[in-house]
Amino acid sequence: MKKIKNDGSYYLNPYLGGVILGTFLFLAFYISGRGLGASGAVKNSVAATVNVIAPGHVANSAYYSQFAGGDKQPMSNWLVFEVLGVLAGAFFSGIIFNRLKFKVEHSPKITSRRRLVFALAGGLIFGFGSQLARGCTSGAALSGMAVLSFGGYITMIAIFGTAFVAAWIFRKNWI
Amino acid sequence: MERKYTILAILLIVLALGLVILPKKNELKETDPKVLLSEAVQKSRYLTVDQVTHRIIENDPTLMLIDLRKADQYKTFALPGSLNIPPDSLLSKTNMELFSQPGKDKVLYGNADLTAEKAWLLCSRYALKRIYIMKGGMNEWFTTIVSEKPVSGTPSTADLDLVSFRKAARMFLIGTGETASTSAAVTVKEKVQVIRKAPKAAAGGGC
Amino acid sequence: MIGSIISSGMVSPAWDNLFAVILGMGFGFALEASGFSSSRKIIGTFFGYDFVVVKVFFTAAIVASLGLLYFSYLGLVDFSTLYIQPTFLTSAIVGGIIMGIGFAMGGFCPGTSLCATAVGRIDGLVFFGGMFIGVFLFSESFPIFENMYYSGSQGAKMINTVFGISPELFTFFLVLAAIGMFVGAGRIQKNIKKIEY
Structure with a gap:
C-alpha cells in the first residue's frame, strides 16, 4: 500500500511500522533491559551543560545531582547514544521515503x-x-x-x- | 484489503490467547531425578568435621552452618555462628530464601547423618546450590574435636598436625586445651546476620 | 541467553552503548517511516483524519508486550532485570496532563520531534529546542515540585495487579481493545473529510 504523495514521498503501512517499532522496543528490553526514550537525553544534556557552566549549582540542586556532577557522566549515557541513533535512523528513513527537505x-x-x-x-x-x-x-x-x-x-x-x-x-x- | 487485516487481527488474538491458555509453569525449579541421583552418589557433598572447624576458626564468611537438631539441644550447645532450623520448617519461605543466598556454602548437620542427608536431598531437589553435609554430625564433632580420639600406631606428621589443630580448636571454641568432658556447655552464639537476597539492580531510568 | 542480555553478564556492558545506537536507529526509522516526522499527520489523530499514531503506538506496545511475555514464558527473559517504570500516581497524571497540552500545541512528542529534525523539519527542531528550556525550567524550579514529584509512589507496579489478573490475561484484553480501536479508527476516518498535509 503505497500512497505516493505529490512530492514523491510515501509512508509505511502504520501496522507494519508498529510491528517494526514494537520489535525494536522488545529488543531494547531484551538486550539492554530498558525501554526506548527521548526526553531523558534532553535531561542529561541540560544537566551536563549546567554542570559545565555552574558545577556548584549542580552539586547543590536536588534534581541535577541525581544524574550529573561528581564522577557521573551525563553525556555518556545509554539514552544519549540511543537518541543519536534515532537521528541517524530517521535520516535514513527520510532518504528512503524521499522526505528530506528543509521546511516548516x-x-x-x-x-x-x-x-x-x-x-x-x-x-x-x-x-x-x-x-x-x-x-x-x-x-x-x-x-x-x-x-x-x-x-x-x-x-x-x-x-x-x-x-x-x-x-x-x-x-x-x-x- | 479488509481481509488481510482481518487475518492479521485473528493472528494477534490467537497469539494473545495462546499466552493465556498455555499451562502455567511450575515456578519452583526442580532437579531432574537422574541428575539428583548422580549428585547423591557423589561424596563431594560431605565436609569433614575438621574442615568445618577450620572454617569456623578462620571466620570464613562463605560458611553458613545449619543446625537441624531440636531447639533445646541447640540451646545447650551449638557451633558458633550456626542457625537452628528444625527439619519441619526446612522448606518455609524464609528458609528457602536463606538457602538460595548466592556465595554461601550451606553446611547441614544433625546429631548424626540421617537428618542432614534427608535435608540435603530435599534442598538439592529444589535445585539449591552449594549444600553440604558435615559428615557424622554433632556426635562426630564431639568425638573428634572435644574428646580427642587417640591416634593409633605411629602417628605421621599429618596426624600430628591434625592433633595439634584439634587441640587449638578446642582451645578456641571451648576454652580449654584439655580433653573436655561432654558437659562443657559452651555457646559462642553470635547474632547471625541474615542477608536477604537483594533485588537485582534494574537498569536505570527510562525516558 | 537469558535477557536482558546486558544484566546477564554475557556481553560486556561496554557494548551497551553500541546497542543503544543500533536500537535508536531502528526506533527512529520506524517512527519516521510511519510518518511521525509530520506534526500534521500526528495531530490528525485528535481530529480524526489520520489515526496513524493510535495504530503505530498500540501495535508497537502489543508486539513488545507479547514478545516479552512469550520470552518470559520460555525462560529467556527475566522480568526482574527489566526496567519497569515506577508508578508515582500524582506526578504521572499531572505530568501527563502538562505533556498533553504541549502535545496539542507543538504537535510533536520528544521522539518524533527528533525524527522531524532529522528530515529537516524546522518546527521539529524548534520543538526540540523548546524542550531544553522546559527541562531547564523544571530542574531550576524542582524544589517547588519536589513534593509532587515524589508523592503517590507505588513502586514498579504492574497494571495487571491493579485488576487482579495475570499479565497474560491483561495482554489478551489489551489486544482485543486495540483491535476494536483500529476498527473504530478506520470507520471514523472514512467519514471525515480528508485533509491534505
Whole structure:
C-alpha cells in the first residue's frame, strides 16, 4: 500500500511500522533491559551543560545531582547514544521515503512564524511535563506499556486524554 | 484489503490467547531425578568435621552452618555462628530464601547423618546450590574435636598436625586445651546476620 | 541467553552503548517511516483524519508486550532485570496532563520531534529546542515540585495487579481493545473529510 504523495514521498503501512517499532522496543528490553526514550537525553544534556557552566549549582540542586556532577557522566549515557541513533535512523528513513527537505510544516491557515512560536511553547511545556512524569510518550508511556507498568498506562491516558481536549482548543493551528 | 487485516487481527488474538491458555509453569525449579541421583552418589557433598572447624576458626564468611537438631539441644550447645532450623520448617519461605543466598556454602548437620542427608536431598531437589553435609554430625564433632580420639600406631606428621589443630580448636571454641568432658556447655552464639537476597539492580531510568 | 542480555553478564556492558545506537536507529526509522516526522499527520489523530499514531503506538506496545511475555514464558527473559517504570500516581497524571497540552500545541512528542529534525523539519527542531528550556525550567524550579514529584509512589507496579489478573490475561484484553480501536479508527476516518498535509 503505497500512497505516493505529490512530492514523491510515501509512508509505511502504520501496522507494519508498529510491528517494526514494537520489535525494536522488545529488543531494547531484551538486550539492554530498558525501554526506548527521548526526553531523558534532553535531561542529561541540560544537566551536563549546567554542570559545565555552574558545577556548584549542580552539586547543590536536588534534581541535577541525581544524574550529573561528581564522577557521573551525563553525556555518556545509554539514552544519549540511543537518541543519536534515532537521528541517524530517521535520516535514513527520510532518504528512503524521499522526505528530506528543509521546511516548516504548518496548516495553510497560519503563518510559519505562528507555527514556530507554538512549536517552541509546546516543546517547553512538553519538556517540563516529561520531567515531572519521569518520561515522555516513548520513555514512560510506550516503554511502560510494553512491560505493563501501571505508571506507563496512567501517563499514556493522561497525555492522550488531555491532548484530545487541548487539540480542540488549538484547532485553528491545525485544520 | 479488509481481509488481510482481518487475518492479521485473528493472528494477534490467537497469539494473545495462546499466552493465556498455555499451562502455567511450575515456578519452583526442580532437579531432574537422574541428575539428583548422580549428585547423591557423589561424596563431594560431605565436609569433614575438621574442615568445618577450620572454617569456623578462620571466620570464613562463605560458611553458613545449619543446625537441624531440636531447639533445646541447640540451646545447650551449638557451633558458633550456626542457625537452628528444625527439619519441619526446612522448606518455609524464609528458609528457602536463606538457602538460595548466592556465595554461601550451606553446611547441614544433625546429631548424626540421617537428618542432614534427608535435608540435603530435599534442598538439592529444589535445585539449591552449594549444600553440604558435615559428615557424622554433632556426635562426630564431639568425638573428634572435644574428646580427642587417640591416634593409633605411629602417628605421621599429618596426624600430628591434625592433633595439634584439634587441640587449638578446642582451645578456641571451648576454652580449654584439655580433653573436655561432654558437659562443657559452651555457646559462642553470635547474632547471625541474615542477608536477604537483594533485588537485582534494574537498569536505570527510562525516558 | 537469558535477557536482558546486558544484566546477564554475557556481553560486556561496554557494548551497551553500541546497542543503544543500533536500537535508536531502528526506533527512529520506524517512527519516521510511519510518518511521525509530520506534526500534521500526528495531530490528525485528535481530529480524526489520520489515526496513524493510535495504530503505530498500540501495535508497537502489543508486539513488545507479547514478545516479552512469550520470552518470559520460555525462560529467556527475566522480568526482574527489566526496567519497569515506577508508578508515582500524582506526578504521572499531572505530568501527563502538562505533556498533553504541549502535545496539542507543538504537535510533536520528544521522539518524533527528533525524527522531524532529522528530515529537516524546522518546527521539529524548534520543538526540540523548546524542550531544553522546559527541562531547564523544571530542574531550576524542582524544589517547588519536589513534593509532587515524589508523592503517590507505588513502586514498579504492574497494571495487571491493579485488576487482579495475570499479565497474560491483561495482554489478551489489551489486544482485543486495540483491535476494536483500529476498527473504530478506520470507520471514523472514512467519514471525515480528508485533509491534505
